[in-house]
Amino acid sequence: MPRGSGRATLAPAGMQPPAQLGLCAACHGANGHARQPDIPDLAGQKADYLDKAMRDYASGVRNVPLMRGALGAIDPAQMRALADWYAAQPVCLPQVRRP
Amino acid sequence: MPRGSGRATLAPAGMQPPAQLGLCAACHGANGHARQPDIPDLAGQKADYLDKAMRDYASGVRNVPLMRGALGAIDPAQMRALADWYAAQPVCLPQVRRP
Numbered sequence: 001m002p003r004g005s006g007r008a009t010l011a012p013a014g015m016q017p018p019a020q021l022g023l024c025a026a027c028h029g030a031n032g033h034a035r036q037p038d039i040p041d042l043a044g045q046k047a048d049y050l051d052k053a054m055r056d057y058a059s060g061v062r063n064v065p066l067m068r069g070a071l072g073a074i075d076p077a078q079m080r081a082l083a084d085w086y087a088a089q090p091v092c093l094p095q096v097r098r099p
Numbered sequence: 100m101p102r103g104s105g106r107a108t109l110a111p112a113g114m115q116p117p118a119q120l121g122l123c124a125a126c127h128g129a130n131g132h133a134r135q136p137d138i139p140d141l142a143g144q145k146a147d148y149l150d151k152a153m154r155d156y157a158s159g160v161r162n163v164p165l166m167r168g169a170l171g172a173i174d175p176a177q178m179r180a181l182a183d184w185y186a187a188q189p190v191c192l193p194q195v196r197r198p
Contacts, residue, residue, distance in 0.1 A: 034145070037145050037146070037147040037148070038145065038147040038148050038151060039145065039148060040144055040145055040148045040152075041143070041144060041145060044140070044190070045139055045140060046133070046136050046137065046138065046139055046140065047136070048136040048137040049136070049137050049138060049139045052137060053139075056161070056163075060162075061161070061162045061163070062155070062160070062161045062162070063159075063160050063161070063162070064155075064160070091143070091190045091191060092190060092191045
């Protein structure tokens with residue numbers, strides 16, 4: 001279900017987490033909901049945008065050493081898999097009902 | 100209501116759109132839901148991250164001429180107001196019930 005649709009949904013059934021997810025999850029969360037205020041949430045973001053942002057970090061168009069280091073060993077296909085994974089993550093998490 | 104809370108909410112009542120919103124809305128939408136696949140949604144994103152991203156575009160850390168041009172005449176306080184506006188926008192839009 002695309003972003004902005006109003007319903008919390010889970011990532012498409014059977015979608016396998018990319019092999020390199022751990023690298024991103026350390027800051028962005030495996031589900032794309034980052035905890036720190038200066039780290040972006042990636043859940044439900046546009047896949048094409050995420051893909052381009054990663055390429056810009058790797059090439060230096062976005063001159064952020066931490067991201068360049070993180071993406072240094074990741075090839076374009078792996079970047080695309082990470083972009084697709086995060087784009088598929090639900091933006092709104094189902095609220096936990098407290099007893 | 101912070102992002103990821105599971106309920107669609109409207110921006111805080113009485114929050115005035117920043118004067119420069121039109122400049123951003125052309126691509127990102129006034130509500131932060133962009134139409135094009137390679138333009139990021141900004142609704143509900145972390146305000147600190149949005150603020151830093153704008154400063155990076157303006158300084159060239161993010162070397163994207165279009166964004167540098169758009170932000171050229173915007174001062175830090177105005178950037179912060181734009182960041183706060185988009186961070187307050189609902190991530191999940193209420194679904195339109197069709198008759």
